[in-house]
Amino acid sequence: MSKAIVATASLAGCFGCHMSILDIDEKILQLIELVEFNKSPIDDIKEFTKKCDVGLIEGGCCNSENIENLINFRKNCKILISVGECAIMGGLPALRNSIPVKECLEEAYLGGPTTGVCNSEKIIPNDEELPMILDKVYPCHEIVKIDYFLPGCPPRAELIWEALVALLTGKELKLPYEVVKFD
Amino acid sequence: MSNNKIKFKIDGKECIADEGLDLWKAAMLNGVFIPYLCHMKDVIPSGSCRICTVKVNGRPMAACTTPLTKEMNDAVVENETPQLEEMRKMIVELLFVEGNHFCPSCEKSGNCELQAMAYRYQMMVPQFSYNFPLRKVDATSPKIYLDRNRCIQCKKCIRSIKDEQGRSYFAFYKRGHKLEIHIDHELAANMTDKLALAAMEGCPVGAILKKEKGFEIPIGKRKFDKEPIGTEFLQEIK
Numbered sequence: 001m002s003k004a005i006v007a008t009a010s011l012a013g014c015f016g017c018h019m020s021i022l023d024i025d026e027k028i029l030q031l032i033e034l035v036e037f038n039k040s041p042i043d044d045i046k047e048f049t050k051k052c053d054v055g056l057i058e059g060g061c062c063n064s065e066n067i068e069n070l071i072n073f074r075k076n077c078k079i080l081i082s083v084g085e086c087a088i089m090g091g092l093p094a095l096r097n098s099i100p101v102k103e104c105l106e107e108a109y110l111g112g113p114t115t116g117v118c119n120s121e122k123i124i125p126n127d128e129e130l131p132m133i134l135d136k137v138y139p140c141h142e143i144v145k146i147d148y149f150l151p152g153c154p155p156r157a158e159l160i161w162e163a164l165v166a167l168l169t170g171k172e173l174k175l176p177y178e179v180v181k182f183d
Numbered sequence: 184m185s186n187n188k189i190k191f192k193i194d195g196k197e198c199i200a201d202e203g204l205d206l207w208k209a210a211m212l213n214g215v216f217i218p219y220l221c222h223m224k225d226v227i228p229s230g231s232c233r234i235c236t237v238k239v240n241g242r243p244m245a246a247c248t249t250p251l252t253k254e255m256n257d258a259v260v261e262n263e264t265p266q267l268e269e270m271r272k273m274i275v276e277l278l279f280v281e282g283n284h285f286c287p288s289c290e291k292s293g294n295c296e297l298q299a300m301a302y303r304y305q306m307m308v309p310q311f312s313y314n315f316p317l318r319k320v321d322a323t324s325p326k327i328y329l330d331r332n333r334c335i336q337c338k339k340c341i342r343s344i345k346d347e348q349g350r351s352y353f354a355f356y357k358r359g360h361k362l363e364i365h366i367d368h369e370l371a372a373n374m375t376d377k378l379a380l381a382a383m384e385g386c387p388v389g390a391i392l393k394k395e396k397g398f399e400i401p402i403g404k405r406k407f408d409k410e411p412i413g414t415e416f417l418q419e420i421k
Contacts, residue, residue, distance in 0.1 A: 082308070085285075085286065085287050088307075088308050089285075089308075089309075089313060090313070090315075091285070091287060092285065092287060092288055094285070094315065095283075095285060095288070097283075097315040098283070098315060098316070098317040098318070098332075136315060139308075139313060141308065142312055142313075148307075149307040149308040150307070151306075151307055151308070153286065153287035175305070177302065177409070177410075177411055178408065178409060180302060180305060180307070181302070181408075182286035182287070182292065182298055182301070183286045183287045183289075183292040183293065183402070
């Protein structure tokens with residue numbers, strides 16, 4: 001059987017979910033028997049070199065680059081999975097959702113206690129190379145179709161592992177109560 | 184209350200209880216757990232969360248506000264049917280998208296009844312889109328915070344947290360989805376630690392938190408880390 005091809009991305013996330021993937025410990029040896037990684041921070045492949053079977057998305061969408069990246073993943077992956085609270089509901093970055101973007105930027109770059117020294121010219125970063133900040137942080141499934149969801153902050157390594165194995169081998173997924181948690 | 188007994192069946196199980204009792208309590212006395220969020224022992228039920236909805240002779244009713252009447256003799260009550268469980272899951276999902284429930288940053292996480300209810304129904308993601316409403320936090324009381332982002336408007340705090348004279352420390356303003364909980368600051372100025380703790384523990388979500396202490400219990404030892412909601416209840420009635 002040829003190996004399934006997996007791609008991963010961290011959008012507006014903290015890489016905690018990627019760390020949780022590594023928390024499968026010695027099962028990582030089984031994982032490399034089962035899958036081959038393509039575009040992913042794990043192997044540092046920057047662009048898709050082939051179509052993938054599974055895309056694991058960490059983090060929600062807070063800027064235009066996240067959206068572009070997510071749409072690219074949807075195009076190149078047969079199955080997309082939202083991994084973690086940020087991908088599912090915006091998570092901690094979405095705490096800004098009830099505050100207008102202008103206010104957030106002003107607080108971060110103009111009014112904040114550390115901005116006096118570091119940003120004496122009082123500039124809100126506006127280089128055209130920088131991605132545009134969105135009005136809100138969006139859950140991934142509000143941007144593209146997402147096939148499966150693995151909650152947690154981060155999702156337990158066991159949950160990611162069991163879900164991936166079930167998906168790739170067709171084995172029934174049985175989740176013990178302790179494994180599905182939102183924190 | 185009369186001593187007339189009412190006989191009925193819940194999911195096929197023969198039950199018997201006093202006329203006038205609410206169906207939720209009657210079920211409990213007969214060893215049947217009906218899931219709930221807004222109900223509380225010894226407090227007048229308000230039927231606001233609708234999680235305890237059961238079908239009585241085919242008709243959906245909130246169990247906590249349905250009294251046993253003579254007409255309910257031989258009634259057929261449905262509780263854990265796939266249809267009702269699906270509906271309850273949907274209510275939980277609605278509650279999650281209607282407020283701002285950021286579990287990873289919430290002090291109540293692990294002890295939160297709404298979250299535990301989502302675990303019970305294995306909610307991976309709510310099927311509705313998130314509202315991200317703008318809600319205010321009131322941190323001006325000496326003993327408690329009131330974070331309306333997490334409030335599910337069940338009014339449990341209004342009904343249960345009172346002083347010796349029966350005056351509520353909490354009140355509501357506006358109605359329906361605009362309903363807001365407010366603190367009576369005059370009363371709350373002299374709130375005892377005991378009552379502040381009761382307010383925090385009574386709140387089914389993390390909307391009322393006690394100040395100065397937080398994240399006391401480590402992950403793994405919190406109320407719903409290992410045991411699903413209802414476990415404690417079922418042990419109690421055994």
